[in-house]
Amino acid sequence: MCQLTATPASALADEPVHIYATGLPPSQMVTLKASLQDEKGNLFQARAFYRANEAGKVDLEQEPALGGDYVGVHPMGLFWSLKPKRPFRRLLKRDVMNSPFWITLELYDSVCFQDSDAAPPRARQTVQRWYSRSGMIRMQIREGRVRGALFLPPGEGPFPGVIDLFGGIGGLVEFRASLLAARGFAVLALAYFAYDDLPRQLLEVDLGYFEEAANLLLAHPKIQKSGIGVISVCKGAEIGLAMACYLKQVVATICINGLNAISKVPLRYKDLVVNPMNYLKEHTQVHVSGALRYRHNFGDPGHELNQQSVLPVEKARGWILFIVGQNDECLNGRVCAEQALKQLESHGRSTGRMLAYPGAGHLIEPPYAPLCYASWSPGSPWPALWGGDPVAHAAAQEHAWGEIQTFFRQHLIPTKSKL
Known part of the structure; x- marks a missing residue:
């Protein structure tokens, strides 16, 4: 039978x-x-x-x-x-x-x-x-300006704290945060536009909002006080890198397929304003599928016209892991990561590392999730092309997920001194 x-x-x-x-x-x-x-x-x-x-x-x-x-x-x-x-x-x-x-x-x-x-x-x-295990807790966060959902693992803690940021999709995206919480991290899935009473469109990035979220996380009694991590993708990775540069609370940052410069809308933090790099809208290409390829729209952050928009990664007090899909059709994350690493090295810093995956696309997610090659993008009448070869992308997701957890455990969990 x-x-x-x-x-x-x-x-x-x-x-x-x-x-x-x-x-x-x-x-x-x-x-x-x-x-x-x-x-x-x-x-x-x-x-x-x-x-x-x-x-x-x-x-x-x-x-x-x-x-x-x-x-x-x-x-x-x-x-x-x-x-x-x-x-x-x-x-x-x-x-x-x-x-x-x-x-x-x-x-x-x-x-x-x-x-x-x-x-x-x-x-x-x-x-x-x-996407969750028995004993996990999800707390809706609506405190001050901060909007999101906090996931706590089973047990008393204290746990390493992480902020999870997605990109142009907007809203509140929780699946990666909840899976990381199932693996022992306290994770705040943070919305920053198109959710609750937040702005419907992202017209500027106020880094003070993200600092407020970091302080909220660190104030929680079940979260370790030694600093927080950030995991981020696309526009979120650009913001995550800015958090690493300017916020002392951030000690470990993972940027998945993001830019090393401010793009499209200004970044504000206290008296600082960083204007966006040149966006080459005319370089949009139409893929045979009907989706739009934005890979060439952002130009080169290293170009002299964009220097004022490049983030000062040498100011980051913590560790940075760049995860890059080399078949990304949304942006050239490898070039951006390489520029950021050279910037660190030129200041005598060795706190950055890159994982580059041949054949992987833009949306590198937890393992065994299907490749999303192209999908509808909020606010656009056309779908966006993300790229990726299914087999290579699947292998990248499986490997990267282990590296993500290892990175956070290494840099967020204080080592006990042996006396």
């Missing part, structure tokens, strides 16, 4: 799942399909074709996919190759505390290129992918 097994059937979204089928005729070709419906009703699907071994088994940890959405041995391929049925939809977990994503795995006889080709599945299994 044919049986499809996935273990663990319920796990955190950043944990691998072992998928295998047994009871098949030797050497039979089969199709394995994964389906997920998000909280807005958008359907995401993936499929791959396998040949059973002589024992009538297909084990995704050993057998190569022979076709479909990927080829080769990829134990989690059915997860990271999920694609939206309607184009330009991005998979985002919104309710991170109360419900998982449900992924349905199905096994079909023979090779099924289309759903219409398939008879009913021979076997089916459902997997739960959670």
Whole structure:
């Protein structure tokens, strides 16, 4: 009798799942399909074709996919190759505390290129992918000007504190913060526009707002007082780098695919105003998919016309990790990271490091999340191109997630002196 097994059937979204089928005729070709419906009703699907071994088994940890959405041995391929049925939809977990994503795995006889080709599945299994663990706490934050959600791990603490910033999507994005909290960090998912009573559009970056958030985090009794970390992407990474430069509370900063200069809107901090670099709107390109490529719009931060916008990374009192996808179609994060590292070195500083991933795109997220190659961008009538090769991007996400946690543990958790 044919049986499809996935273990663990319920796990955190950043944990691998072992998928295998047994009871098949030797050497039979089969199709394995994964389906997920998000909280807005958008359907995401993936499929791959396998040949059973002589024992009538297909084990995704050993057998190569022979076709479909990927080829080769990829134990989690059915997860990271999920694609939206309607184009330009991005998979985002919104309710991170109360419900998982449900992924349905199905096994079909023979090779099924289309759903219409398939008879009913021979076997089916459902997997739960959670973004929180038992004992975690989510606290809505509405204190002073600060708006967001604070995630606390189980236990008394004190825990290393981290602020989580996303980019042009706006609003409050919580899935990365909640997963980091499940791994032992106290994380404030911080909104800074298009949420609650915050401005609907980002017309300027007031660094005082982010300083207020840092102080709020450090004042919490369950958070370590030695300083906070920041994890950030895109526009958020630009802000995260500015926080590292100007805020003494920030001692460890991760910038994922961001600029080393202020862009599009001014940065203000007390009496300081940093005007944005030259934005080359006319350099926008249209991809064959219909999405817009912005990679060349920001120009070169190192150009003399943009020098006034470059952030003074040599003033950062903490450590900085740049994570870069080399197939990023939104901006050239590698050039920006290299310029920032040279700036540090020219001031005798060795507190920066870069992880550059060939084939990875702009949206480097926790592991096993599907590549979002392009998606609708808020405030734009056209989708934005993010880039990335699915296989290389998946490998980058898995490696980077471990590096992120190691970096924060190394620089946020005080070492006990041995007496």
